[in-house]
Amino acid sequence: MDLLEAKFKMDYPGFTLDMELNLPAKGVTVVFGPSGSGKTTLLRCLSGLDKAPSGYMKIADQVWQDEEIFIPIQERKIGLVFQESRLFPHLNIQENLLYGYQRTLPAERNLHLDEVAQVLNLEALLKRRPEKLSGGERQRVAIGRALLTSPKLLLMDEPLASLDMQLKAEIIPFIKRIVNEFKTPIVYVTHSMNEVLQLVDTMVVLNSGKVENIGSVEEVFSDVRLREVIGDEQLGAVLETSVLEHDEEFGLTRLDFMGQVLNVPRQNIPVGQSLRVHIHSKDVSLSTAPLAGATSVLNILKAKVEKVGVLDPKGYSVDIELDAGRPILATITRKSLANLNLQPGQPIYAHIKAIKMIHEGEGMQ
Amino acid sequence: MDLLEAKFKMDYPGFTLDMELNLPAKGVTVVFGPSGSGKTTLLRCLSGLDKAPSGYMKIADQVWQDEEIFIPIQERKIGLVFQESRLFPHLNIQENLLYGYQRTLPAERNLHLDEVAQVLNLEALLKRRPEKLSGGERQRVAIGRALLTSPKLLLMDEPLASLDMQLKAEIIPFIKRIVNEFKTPIVYVTHSMNEVLQLVDTMVVLNSGKVENIGSVEEVFSDVRLREVIGDEQLGAVLETSVLEHDEEFGLTRLDFMGQVLNVPRQNIPVGQSLRVHIHSKDVSLSTAPLAGATSVLNILKAKVEKVGVLDPKGYSVDIELDAGRPILATITRKSLANLNLQPGQPIYAHIKAIKMIHEGEGMQ
Amino acid sequence: MDFSLMDAEPIWLSLQLAGVTVMILLALGTPVAWWLAQTRSRFRVVVEAMVALPLVLPPTVLGFYLLILLGPHGWVGGPVKALTGSALSFSFTGLVCASTLYSLPFVVQPLHSAFETIGKVPMETAQSLGASRWDAFFSVITPLARRGYLTAMVLGFAHTLGEFGVVLMVGGNIPGKTKVISIEIYDRVEVLEYTQAHILSAGLLIFSFLVLLMVYSINRRLPVQVT
Amino acid sequence: MDFSLMDAEPIWLSLQLAGVTVMILLALGTPVAWWLAQTRSRFRVVVEAMVALPLVLPPTVLGFYLLILLGPHGWVGGPVKALTGSALSFSFTGLVCASTLYSLPFVVQPLHSAFETIGKVPMETAQSLGASRWDAFFSVITPLARRGYLTAMVLGFAHTLGEFGVVLMVGGNIPGKTKVISIEIYDRVEVLEYTQAHILSAGLLIFSFLVLLMVYSINRRLPVQVT
Amino acid sequence: EVYVAVASNFLNPLKEIATGYKQDTGNRLILISGSTGKLYAQARHGAPFDVLLAADSKRPALLEQEGVGVVGTRFTYAVGALILWSLDPGRVKGGDSLAQMNKEKLAIANPKTAPYGRAAQQTLEGLSLWKKMQPFVVRGENIAQTLQFVATGNATLGFIAKSQLKDPRFKLKGSSWEVPIDQHDPIFQQAILLKPGFSNDSAKQFLQYLQGPVAKKIIQNYGYRFLED
Numbered sequence A, B: 001m002d003l004l005e006a007k008f009k010m011d012y013p014g015f016t017l018d019m020e021l022n023l024p025a026k027g028v029t030v031v032f033g034p035s036g037s038g039k040t041t042l043l044r045c046l047s048g049l050d051k052a053p054s055g056y057m058k059i060a061d062q063v064w065q066d067e068e069i070f071i072p073i074q075e076r077k078i079g080l081v082f083q084e085s086r087l088f089p090h091l092n093i094q095e096n097l098l099y100g101y102q103r104t105l106p107a108e109r110n111l112h113l114d115e116v117a118q119v120l121n122l123e124a125l126l127k128r129r130p131e132k133l134s135g136g137e138r139q140r141v142a143i144g145r146a147l148l149t150s151p152k153l154l155l156m157d158e159p160l161a162s163l164d165m166q167l168k169a170e171i172i173p174f175i176k177r178i179v180n181e182f183k184t185p186i187v188y189v190t191h192s193m194n195e196v197l198q199l200v201d202t203m204v205v206l207n208s209g210k211v212e213n214i215g216s217v218e219e220v221f222s223d224v225r226l227r228e229v230i231g232d233e234q235l236g237a238v239l240e241t242s243v244l245e246h247d248e249e250f251g252l253t254r255l256d257f258m259g260q261v262l263n264v265p266r267q268n269i270p271v272g273q274s275l276r277v278h279i280h281s282k283d284v285s286l287s288t289a290p291l292a293g294a295t296s297v298l299n300i301l302k303a304k305v306e307k308v309g310v311l312d313p314k315g316y317s318v319d320i321e322l323d324a325g326r327p328i329l330a331t332i333t334r335k336s337l338a339n340l341n342l343q344p345g346q347p348i349y350a351h352i353k354a355i356k357m358i359h360e361g362e363g364m365q
Numbered sequence C, D: 001m002d003f004s005l006m007d008a009e010p011i012w013l014s015l016q017l018a019g020v021t022v023m024i025l026l027a028l029g030t031p032v033a034w035w036l037a038q039t040r041s042r043f044r045v046v047v048e049a050m051v052a053l054p055l056v057l058p059p060t061v062l063g064f065y066l067l068i069l070l071g072p073h074g075w076v077g078g079p080v081k082a083l084t085g086s087a088l089s090f091s092f093t094g095l096v097c098a099s100t101l102y103s104l105p106f107v108v109q110p111l112h113s114a115f116e117t118i119g120k121v122p123m124e125t126a127q128s129l130g131a132s133r134w135d136a137f138f139s140v141i142t143p144l145a146r147r148g149y150l151t152a153m154v155l156g157f158a159h160t161l162g163e164f165g166v167v168l169m170v171g172g173n174i175p176g177k178t179k180v181i182s183i184e185i186y187d188r189v190e191v192l193e194y195t196q197a198h199i200l201s202a203g204l205l206i207f208s209f210l211v212l213l214m215v216y217s218i219n220r221r222l223p224v225q226v227t
Numbered sequence E: 001e002v003y004v005a006v007a008s009n010f011l012n013p014l015k016e017i018a019t020g021y022k023q024d025t026g027n028r029l030i031l032i033s034g035s036t037g038k039l040y041a042q043a044r045h046g047a048p049f050d051v052l053l054a055a056d057s058k059r060p061a062l063l064e065q066e067g068v069g070v071v072g073t074r075f076t077y078a079v080g081a082l083i084l085w086s087l088d089p090g091r092v093k094g095g096d097s098l099a100q101m102n103k104e105k106l107a108i109a110n111p112k113t114a115p116y117g118r119a120a121q122q123t124l125e126g127l128s129l130w131k132k133m134q135p136f137v138v139r140g141e142n143i144a145q146t147l148q149f150v151a152t153g154n155a156t157l158g159f160i161a162k163s164q165l166k167d168p169r170f171k172l173k174g175s176s177w178e179v180p181i182d183q184h185d186p187i188f189q190q191a192i193l194l195k196p197g198f199s200n201d202s203a204k205q206f207l208q209y210l211q212g213p214v215a216k217k218i219i220q221n222y223g224y225r226f227l228e229d
């Protein structure tokens, strides 16, 4: 498989970036980390804007940087969306959008103005100048401009930070399409967990210029040690399911997860296609017996207790690792723990109180 | 009560802002709306940066703009955080932070450099120049700079957009403190529902330059018509509760909501103090009988069915308005609806699958 | 040596003239350039065009017209004479007036260009932080326009130092009063005193070079980027 | 009338000289200014200081040194004469060389200032979109430096038009070849033909004014803000 | 003190005279040099000159008419002589040296602005060379610049003032031909007392001194003639 290998060390007074990356050069790699952790610096090194001394970078057998070689940015065929929009003030929106497009060989162009302008909702603005745009509009132009270069590698620095959820819900599928259709690998910086969940294939967690964790989304999200970085609420299982059938009468879609069934509101996805769902550890409650009485809690998974987490004397909840074919995480209260008297290996019913479908337009904030 | 009254009409080619606002001049007014809906334009008019012809603005009996009067921005004693950080490139961070501070009468200063730098985590950067800062660092300096003018009215345009959740969790309480301690009214633009929920007292929803809805958070969030703008997932009840007691053994805090009890993980809030909680309509399930068997679903409210929503033939779920002293919204599937056979006035058990505490550091994404 | 004494005066006079002129030019050019950068008035282009005009006339000819204007019967010199007893021509003050007019474009243009490039954002931002327009101008606009000021000062100073056509005409080459170094060198060349002309020229060049080197070094040490 | 015929030539020559000089200056000044704005070399300040030096010398004196340099025995004129058969003094080419040197600071300084203000962000951005440095320079930097170019062109053109000290010395006042309008006006004043001097001056001023008005109006119509 | 405005070409002789004058009378001369045209314009517009020593007779006469000069004080203090000169020792042998110009330059002062220039033109016309010489002629702003054209090797030949050739400080070598006095209108250099000098006795005294034997000797050494010659 194609790899993106990189090794950079940059020294600023008061900050050192020092990291070695070994990523699949396909799909979306999300770079995640607190403000000032070095995300932008990393993108600058990857793009060739900054040259880390004695750095190394190789993508799909092409060496972009080593002791002797340094391919300048304009020859790397990358698309770069900066954190600030950086539009050219002397060009109107259309000219801005086409700047890189015109500098791409016609044979290599895989996107065109009309489509990009339409998806990014820029059609009415094409003749306007950047200074007459709103913040979010400018950001969208910057995204469009980078996409229109039909890059071989796309680097995006918080591209959707100033956009509302409806726009995000329209743009994210478009970004996914670029990944799937044109096989463009993307390195994507964001602070938004929703963007992470919808886009991520590989996740890189940075802190103070170092790589804290790197791996698939399942690994990273069920890593209890990353609670701080990822956020309490987001910890949990990310499961790959496939669409089993649609229940048109009740407006439900049934998903197959390792032979068990999950019911979710009707999703507009063909049967057989896969769907990623996110089950927050806080949304999993446990019971020893199935529930009596009619209830709208429709999703109950049979599982086994794998491991009861350490109860921090000052904490009020505890993480229970379950095995339902794939690891599932449940965070329950002290009181529940006392009631349940859990033992490793014990069969248990996991009530899934909420399932987050991670696909187009869903779950955006 | 002090009011902020404003009436503006601005014409740009292709966009017209036309609105009349009547807001309490206290607490946080969140301005919410899609990209390009006129949020920044509104702030520019309120601040006096732009002068809407024949506009009108009055705050707490002071007229800032009418046919004759137009108080220039520098005399309005406002704090303005722009969408872009707009730091002065020729000044270092400390000088940037102090620029407005030094132009504020010492007697009127209610915040000082040390405290602001500490809360915004800028202490290590004070001697650096803006161009050597990361995007989020710059944004924080911009916030600090505005706060240090000890303004009488604070206007903030997506101030936390590029910050990670930990920083947000530290800054939001600080902003609340400013509201509470110094009684500074804030007009706050954001796309993030979490910020809205944590800060909002009054909510203004904009669309295409017009006011779509305006009101208290309870009203706006349970307005089913705003599903599009607010986002499916966020619709629900926002309830004011107060802390009843802490259960140290099980790490629980019990909240009093109109005589009923809600159990939430131990909150670090004194008994008797109020706490706002958000119950998403999707997190409420209904049952006709109480549950049997041990369960970690601890919160069940007794309520009455108030109104069964219209079942859109193409929809797969339906909104049920409940009355539990305050309106509560439940969104259940078609299938559940069929099982439950709900009638208005019927007593019902609302299982609260998840409660979102809206206070410091909680619920940030 | 008598030689050095004789030469010190024109040099000193030149430096004084250039110094005073540059100061006046900055004081005068700043508001003009600022107005040009701010106004949406139709007159803007007219004023813009007029500012460059003094350059178009040959210095001696401009000097000739200034001589008439500043002389005892001139529109400016006449009233001044009525007030103070002497006209402006053939005086240091007259030289300053003439140099100011002639070097005006070198100061107004770079400042105008700097102010325009700065745009309205920094002023808005400063005002939003409670600064008055004056305050904001001096605490934000001026430092951001530093390169513009540098260009203006260097061009203004050097040009005043080197100019002699206008100065010769208006000042009248009076030793100790209006005989500046450029005229002195010119005279030496005229009478084929090449060696002394070379010495004076070399001195002037070296001196100016050192001054400029100093100015640019200081400028370089100050933080550069103003984006 | 014979009068008008007689006068047309110097005007035409002046315009040619100013035009050619400005073009050469832009071609020459752009790389110098760009280098100055980009380099971190210690020589930067030296070059910066040197660029302003031609201004410091009185034009006639500078002209005198150029006369030597460009003449048949000069370092430049000598080799040129050996190659082409005639030296550079007393020729249009010589005038262009002299004017170029003398007006260099007026072009380099505003461009340098413009390039420095633009900073490195636009270049970075253009390169990230696949533009080579050359391409980016012409498609992004040049338009962003428009005000700088305007200033450079106006100052360069006007100064070349008005200058006569250097031109007189190097050119030798040969009608149709090196007799430019500034010399013509100067001569008229010298020989007390004031009326004709007035007419020529007024003509030159009005013409320049109209040209400048046009230039600034076009500039104004182009989008302004470059922040 | 006397403010003396002097045409550039007479500056060096006048400096010598001034030294003598100071020794003899104790009065100091302040010398202001420039082209006659410039000095004239300045005098007309209020320059504080006591005395003008012009390079021609036209402008003093004008000043007298216009009431800036004191009527009756105008006199010719020197008559200039024209020299054809070249740096090349063998180049100039006589008037016919001009005939063999080949890609060379002939420097003259501008006939319009400088008396020596007009004299040079008349000389060439007399030799019927004026038209033929046109391609070779370069014009200096004044006679000093004309000399520089030749002295720097840019022009092979030049019509300069005899006073320049004779100037001990210039130390000019090469070959020369003195143009016979009848080949051109005489170059009368006139002096006049200006209004500001009317009340300055030293000024009048200086004008006397200029016509005295000491001054005349110096003037003669520079190759000038006098009206009486």
Ligand SMILES: Nc1ncnc2c1ncn2[C@@H]1O[C@H](COP(=O)(O)OP(=O)(O)OP(=O)(O)O)[C@@H](O)[C@H]1O
Pocket: A131, A132, A133, A134, A135, A136, A137, A162, B012, B013, B015, B033, B034, B035, B036, B037, B038, B039, B040, B041, B042, B083
């Ligand atoms: N100077 C201008 N000329 C023309 N149109 C303008 C100008 N300024 C803003 N607009 C338009 O007005 C609309 C509202 O802009 P505004 O900046 O207020 O949006 P916003 O709500 O702040 O959006 P965002 O969330 O993207 O920042 C936009 O469609 C924008 O294109």
Ligand SMILES: Nc1ncnc2c1ncn2[C@@H]1O[C@H](COP(=O)(O)OP(=O)(O)OP(=O)(O)O)[C@@H](O)[C@H]1O
Pocket: A012, A013, A015, A033, A034, A035, A036, A037, A038, A039, A040, A041, A042, A083, B131, B132, B133, B134, B135, B136, B137, B162
């Ligand atoms: N030129 C510079 N000189 C000194 N320090 C710098 C420079 N550029 C960046 N830094 C520092 O390096 C650290 C990492 O910066 P970087 O821009 O990569 O952060 P980031 O992860 O992108 O943060 P954010 O989310 O706020 O954009 C920051 O602490 C910043 O202050």
Ligand SMILES: [Mg+2]
Pocket: A039, A040, A041, A083, A157, B134, B135, B136
């Ligand atoms: Mg960043």
Ligand SMILES: [Mg+2]
Pocket: A134, A135, A136, B039, B040, B041, B083, B157
């Ligand atoms: Mg905005």
